[in-house]
Amino acid sequence: MFDLELKNVTVHYKDIVAINNASLEAKHGEIIGFIGADGAGKSSLMHAIAGVGRFKGEIIYEGTDYHSPKEAERIKENIGLMPQGIGLVLYETLTVGEHLEFFAAIRNLKKNNDFFTYKNKLLQMAGLLHFVDREAGKLSGGMMQKLSLICTLLHRPKLLILDEPTTGVDPLSRMELWEILDDIRSSEGTIILVSTAYMQEAAKMDKILLFDEGEIIAGGSSPELIDSVRKYTYEEVSCDNDKVCFSFDKRSYALYPLAAKYAEPTLDALFFVNALQKKHTLPTMEIGERQSTVTIPKVVMEAKALTKQFGDFVANDHIDMQLQSAQIVGLLGANGAGKTTFIKMLLGLYPIDEGELYLLGKPILSGNDRRELKAQIGYVSQHFALYKEMTVRENLLYFARMHAIGTETALRRIEKYASALGYLQYMDALPGELPLGINQRFSITAALLHEPVILFLDEPTSGVDTIARAQFWQILEMLKVKWGISILITTHYMSEAEYCDRVVLLKEGVKVADEYVDELYRQHPHAKNFEEIFLEYYQ
Amino acid sequence: MMRVFWTIVAKELISFLRSWGLLAVVLYALTLDVYIAGAGMQIKPRNVAIGYVDHTGGGISRKILSRLHGPEFVPPQRFLSQKALSDAIFNKKILVGILFDEDFEKDYRQGNTAVMNVLLDATAASQSFTTLGYLQSIIMDFSKIDFPVTVKSHKLFNENADNHTFMALSEMLSVITMLSILLPAMVFVKEKEEGTWDIMLLMPIDAKLTILAKSFSQVIIIMVGTIICVGFVLFGSFDISMNGSFWAFVLLTFFYIFTTAGIGLFVAAVSKSILQVAQLSMIIMMPLIFLSGAWTPVYAMHPVLEKLSLISPLRYYIEGCESIFYRGTAFIDLWPYFAGVLVLGSLLYWYGFRKIGKLF
Numbered sequence: 025m026f027d028l029e030l031k032n033v034t035v036h037y038k039d040i041v042a043i044n045n046a047s048l049e050a051k052h053g054e055i056i057g058f059i060g061a062d063g064a065g066k067s068s069l070m071h072a073i074a075g076v077g078r079f080k081g082e083i084i085y086e087g088t089d090y091h092s093p094k095e096a097e098r099i100k101e102n103i104g105l106m107p108q109g110i111g112l113v114l115y116e117t118l119t120v121g122e123h124l125e126f127f128a129a130i131r132n133l134k135k136n137n138d139f140f141t142y143k144n145k146l147l148q149m150a151g152l153l154h155f156v157d158r159e160a161g162k163l164s165g166g167m168m169q170k171l172s173l174i175c176t177l178l179h180r181p182k183l184l185i186l187d188e189p190t191t192g193v194d195p196l197s198r199m200e201l202w203e204i205l206d207d208i209r210s211s212e213g214t215i216i217l218v219s220t221a222y223m224q225e226a227a228k229m230d231k232i233l234l235f236d237e238g239e240i241i242a243g244g245s246s247p248e249l250i251d252s253v254r255k256y257t258y259e260e261v262s263c264d265n266d267k268v269c270f271s272f273d274k275r276s277y278a279l280y281p282l283a284a285k286y287a288e289p290t291l292d293a294l295f296f297v298n299a300l301q302k303k304h305t306l307p308t309m310e311i312g313e314r315q316s317t318v319t320i321p322k323v324v325m326e327a328k329a330l331t332k333q334f335g336d337f338v339a340n341d342h343i344d345m346q347l348q349s350a351q352i353v354g355l356l357g358a359n360g361a362g363k364t365t366f367i368k369m370l371l372g373l374y375p376i377d378e379g380e381l382y383l384l385g386k387p388i389l390s391g392n393d394r395r396e397l398k399a400q401i402g403y404v405s406q407h408f409a410l411y412k413e414m415t416v417r418e419n420l421l422y423f424a425r426m427h428a429i430g431t432e433t434a435l436r437r438i439e440k441y442a443s444a445l446g447y448l449q450y451m452d453a454l455p456g457e458l459p460l461g462i463n464q465r466f467s468i469t470a471a472l473l474h475e476p477v478i479l480f481l482d483e484p485t486s487g488v489d490t491i492a493r494a495q496f497w498q499i500l501e502m503l504k505v506k507w508g509i510s511i512l513i514t515t516h517y518m519s520e521a522e523y524c525d526r527v528v529l530l531k532e533g534v535k536v537a538d539e540y541v542d543e544l545y546r547q548h549p550h551a552k553n554f555e556e557i558f559l560e561y562y563q
Numbered sequence: 564m565m566r567v568f569w570t571i572v573a574k575e576l577i578s579f580l581r582s583w584g585l586l587a588v589v590l591y592a593l594t595l596d597v598y599i600a601g602a603g604m605q606i607k608p609r610n611v612a613i614g615y616v617d618h619t620g621g622g623i624s625r626k627i628l629s630r631l632h633g634p635e636f637v638p639p640q641r642f643l644s645q646k647a648l649s650d651a652i653f654n655k656k657i658l659v660g661i662l663f664d665e666d667f668e669k670d671y672r673q674g675n676t677a678v679m680n681v682l683l684d685a686t687a688a689s690q691s692f693t694t695l696g697y698l699q700s701i702i703m704d705f706s707k708i709d710f711p712v713t714v715k716s717h718k719l720f721n722e723n724a725d726n727h728t729f730m731a732l733s734e735m736l737s738v739i740t741m742l743s744i745l746l747p748a749m750v751f752v753k754e755k756e757e758g759t760w761d762i763m764l765l766m767p768i769d770a771k772l773t774i775l776a777k778s779f780s781q782v783i784i785i786m787v788g789t790i791i792c793v794g795f796v797l798f799g800s801f802d803i804s805m806n807g808s809f810w811a812f813v814l815l816t817f818f819y820i821f822t823t824a825g826i827g828l829f830v831a832a833v834s835k836s837i838l839q840v841a842q843l844s845m846i847i848m849m850p851l852i853f854l855s856g857a858w859t860p861v862y863a864m865h866p867v868l869e870k871l872s873l874i875s876p877l878r879y880y881i882e883g884c885e886s887i888f889y890r891g892t893a894f895i896d897l898w899p900y901f902a903g904v905l906v907l908g909s910l911l912y913w914y915g916f917r918k919i920g921k922l923f
Binding site: 426 | 566571574578582757758759761762764765766767769
């Protein structure tokens, strides 16, 4: 007998089927992971189970069946739902303590000794015991997510539904979130349904469900799933031109035998193999030679003792960094470690309080220097912010004009990128209508049109699915090799840090590491992956 | 330089034309809203409900009542007692009540002063007091006092004594004020809200050029809207005559929009979201309009407010526009209004420009 059962659950939005005929079973104390691309139907199914969205089919929780949000009211006191997005359930101007009071009040909880013990235990686990009087708006992203989680846990739900609770959260906070979940699962016997974009997290769960285009296409434990794609995974080789295969991260994937040794797959392989099986063409990204001939010196940008203060708070404390040509540097750190501030100083968006910044050997001092700096750099922001009232073509043309590129040259370059990066058919669509992965590719185009010498990328892969992420890294690799430009990227995916050449680690505004990736592995011989190296610096 | 300027202007115009909601609001404000303000304003009595109690047995009272007819008045309704009439007024069924008591006709015939009691619902002040004025002239007509003076009035500037055109013009000027604060503020704050602010700052372009181009694009939108409003609503529907130079009006409007756009820039600098823009604009706009003389003539204000009204750019704009439309003042004689708008305008725009410039 299962404690939670879904029978043929379907969710429609007008004509669009968000999730079709999904079934699943779960027992108390199980953690079930939902993985899949954006828009694959994970959130829709979660909302249906939580009883906040209409659906067809049947859901049975501990013998109580429900078919609509109204019927689900009967079991709502057992459900805890944490929607997607950092701090979405929080109120910026309420303190941590007031939040707990508020959630206890709306859940009508009895304030007996039991409640206070449990509340303190939650605060303790979340590491918020000393921040009870801090307003939620002043917490870091990781702390906000922990606060959201303990607010959701306050009424001791037996069915906990978490929609991407760790997206955009640094590895340390992510680990702490998982410790809380593990503890709750064993002490309270809660069923936990959690969606995630981090495959390393998914690997730890009891059962994983793989979502694709509104269907659950595979389910099982992590080893089972990995076994299922083992026969398609090889060590990296170049693919035949006429046959479909896909290479990424030292591995090649193909449905037919390749002339190479088998390699140990990761959960990411599920996505590649699935795409191959559905005969989705995975267009190979191609970046042409750059048109302007600029000799890029070895040191492209150099920051010397850059410091930024906001009042008493030192956001960046004397940070030195060199960005070299043909090198990808990963800038890592927990939420609030000062990455964004640092990038903004490099971009010339923040005045520098102390220290010096050199671009191509020239110091950046005046406003004029800063403008010249801006003409030499490309920037892709976190949300691929582009103008949503203008079509892709109009957007790109606008950026080209702003960089004083002639219309003809601009149109030629735009056309070239569009076909090389595979979004030619979307040129006349508005950005809001397109998937995140496509938006990501054309915002990279916007940053490359003027052929910069440095490319800054601020969490460019947050919320983008595995395949789009892999293709994105292929583009970066090509830019590095063909253009010889310098790339600085921030990310929360520690697996991505391994694709970088060099890694700079910030902690509380101070640089704690600046090393080549293989050098870091040498210094931390016990670390199995980059996540562990990161945590060693932070603990 | 110029190419970048026009690229930014074009981008803002495309964005504006593609935001259907905003476009609809702007069009509504400059057409229907102005029309309603003009057509809906009634100072003359129309369909006024009159009730009466007549204890005289007819005669003079009937003669007076027979003069109250459409379209100003609905046929008077008879009540049997003063109480019934009072109740009807209380219930808003009757606006003006007339009482002819038993002595009324007797006093009149005997040459004594006859008293006709009139009950007015003073909450509908303008309608009921104008009705009172009507009644007084009816009675004057009856009494035929031998006083050999007659008043012959000559209506200047607004020959039809038409309130509609005046109200429509004032409304249009107020709407222009509102839009020229809101729209320039919104083009900047939208970038903040949608996360494109950093991208905008990262363009290798002089911040001054960006600010100027962005506010200029909104000035164009409001200028086009104003011309539509003048053409279709003021000229088309209300048939306002333009006694002065149309181009003087266009020029004055252009300067005025830059003035209020300066306020818009200030609002944009301190707001984080469109909602804040709306709230802040309202707070700033209200005193601007109250002090301008759009709703209350400046000479009727408290002396302190009258002095304060000198710093409302809308005051110069309204007076200038009235001079152009009604008085047909020669271009050269409009200089006080142009000077007022230009001086306040350069100050406000400079301030707003600096304020938002600090964010770049």
